[in-house]
Every structure is written in structure tokens, then in C-alpha cells.
Amino acid sequence: MDVKQFDVVTLFPPMFEAISQFGITRRAGEEGRYQLHLWNPRDFTDDNYRTIDDRPYGGGPGMVMLADPMEKAVQAAKQRQLANGVEKPKVIYMSPQGRHLTHAVVMELVSQSGLIFLAGRYEGVDERLVRRQVDDEISIGDYVLSGGELAAMVVIDAIVRQLPGVLGDADSAEQDSFVNGLLDYPHYTRPEIYQGEPVPEVLMSGNHAHIKKWRLKQALGRTWLRRPDLLAARQLTKEESGLLAAFQADHKQEQDADK
Incomplete structure (x- = not known):
């Protein structure tokens, strides 16, 4: 070593x-x-x-x-x-x-x-x-x-934290913010419902493909909201463009509902 x-x-x-x-x-x-x-x-x-x-x-x-x-x-x-x-x-x-x-x-x-x-x-x-x-x-x-x-x-x-073997989970460093040019997606743990707010249903589904897509969507959306400069420097794939558009539509719907 x-x-x-x-x-x-x-x-x-x-x-x-x-x-x-x-x-x-x-x-x-x-x-x-x-x-x-x-x-x-x-x-x-x-x-x-x-x-x-x-x-x-x-x-x-x-x-x-x-x-x-x-x-x-x-x-x-x-x-x-x-x-x-x-x-x-x-x-x-x-x-x-x-x-x-x-x-x-x-x-x-x-x-x-x-x-x-x-x-x-x-x-x-x-x-x-x-x-x-x-x-x-x-x-x-x-x-x-x-x-x-x-x-x-x-x-x-x-x-x-980037040295081999330092982090317990081999994927931890790869999923950190900025590693793939995006901010991190939101994280949840127990209890399932806290102060009336539940964990997003997709995270409870056990469907790893859906979870992965949801996390990418959230990462794209957070970056768009908080660090648009990072998105400007990134060439989005067709899938990422679609997920970002879906996040933006959801965000606009939430804003309209709050008015």
C-alpha cells in the first residue's frame, strides 16, 4: 500500500x-x-x-x-x-x-x-x-x-477521503457532491415519518433502478437551483436533460401551489 x-x-x-x-x-x-x-x-x-x-x-x-x-x-x-x-x-x-x-x-x-x-x-x-x-x-x-x-x-x-480504502463504502467518494459535476441528492433515514413529513415513496420501493433515476433527477435539480454555473459547464445527456426538465416542471408546480 x-x-x-x-x-x-x-x-x-x-x-x-x-x-x-x-x-x-x-x-x-x-x-x-x-x-x-x-x-x-x-x-x-x-x-x-x-x-x-x-x-x-x-x-x-x-x-x-x-x-x-x-x-x-x-x-x-x-x-x-x-x-x-x-x-x-x-x-x-x-x-x-x-x-x-x-x-x-x-x-x-x-x-x-x-x-x-x-x-x-x-x-x-x-x-x-x-x-x-x-x-x-x-x-x-x-x-x-x-x-x-x-x-x-x-x-x-x-x-x-479520496485515498483507496479510506471510506468504508467504496461508492461513498464517488457519490459525493462535485465528483460528477453535480450537487448531491437529498438523503433520508429513520423514522419513516418525521414531523408529518414522510420519506419519498420511491426510496421505500426497493426498486434500485427507480431510486437511481430519482437521485439523479434530484441532483440535477438541486444543481440547477443552487449552482447553475456547474450545469453550464456540463454537457447533459438526453436522459439527464429529460430528468432536469421533469424536475423543473415539478418545481414550477410546487411554486404555483404555494401562491
Whole structure:
């Protein structure tokens, strides 16, 4: 079994207990499906104050992370991965200026045997470090966080759940939202009737072909309602076009009934 290698350069290693100590990612780590190693750039400083930031040249608010301790931490991470059989570790800087994280990007990263995440803080990191060491920049959205740790954890979580054997049901990852370019269909569990609302009859029928068609119809409809941009980028089959048209007709009928 290939073991995915993750390294993170971060000022706050304990934050990553959210990955290593809980849920699916905890279990996958315990099963040896990936390894996570954390590097604090303060451990690579030369002064008594363990300084990792300084004021920006040219003035302006905030502080900028120093290139030298960050680069030494990245190099240490690369050496660890090389020693664990990774031929070419890929360094990713979590940055609002990077390309947006999508399922396609996640699957691209799944194919990489070793990833090193650079979690910046303050106003960011010295640009010379980015030019020297960073292979890719990724953003998880158009907003600003206090640091790159949460963003790195989002990417790691998304990757780990795609690793073979991580999810209990082999179909679980394939049926997640965005995997086929659509939002997920609605889910139901016990009781059969909750607060007067029953589970859709088709889900109780036992007819798997009808259930599959209903779920596809709902996924198409939800995507049309909530993320039409995803449908615009998708070439619908004849069956999907028919199911979407049926959903739209049902939706209009429900809206007319509510008036």
C-alpha cells in the first residue's frame, strides 16, 4: 500500500490535531494510509527570540514572515519525504492568490505521492521564498483567513477521503457532491415519518433502478437551483436533460401551489 506523505510548515502544529485526532482522517492515519509531519519554522531560527517575521520593506501594516527559517523548514520536509521514497515532493503555498480548490484539483493532488504545505501568517511570506520553493498556490475561496493552517487542513481532508480504502463504502467518494459535476441528492433515514413529513415513496420501493433515476433527477435539480454555473459547464445527456426538465416542471408546480 502506497502511503501518502504530507508535511506542513506551520507556526501552530497543534492545530493539526483536528486532522490527526478526529474522524475519517484519524482512522486513515492510524491505518497507515498517510503520514503527516509538522514543521515549526521557529525551530529553524538562529536568534534567541526565535524570530520568524519582520516589518515589510516599503512600509505598510503588519509583518512578513522571514524567508530563511521558512525555507529551511521546507528543505527539512523535502529531505524527510525523499527519505520516505517520494521522488519529487510538491510544495504548495496556501494563498488567496492561488488557483481555486475544486474536485478536479483535489484529484490532481491525490496523484502526487508527497505534498508539502506552506501555511503563512501575518501579511504573508517573503516573495523570494515563494519564487525559490513553491510549486503551486491554492486558495479555498475568495476570503481572508488568519493563516494557512485551516486551508491546508481542508485540502488534506479532501485528499485523504479520496485515498483507496479510506471510506468504508467504496461508492461513498464517488457519490459525493462535485465528483460528477453535480450537487448531491437529498438523503433520508429513520423514522419513516418525521414531523408529518414522510420519506419519498420511491426510496421505500426497493426498486434500485427507480431510486437511481430519482437521485439523479434530484441532483440535477438541486444543481440547477443552487449552482447553475456547474450545469453550464456540463454537457447533459438526453436522459439527464429529460430528468432536469421533469424536475423543473415539478418545481414550477410546487411554486404555483404555494401562491
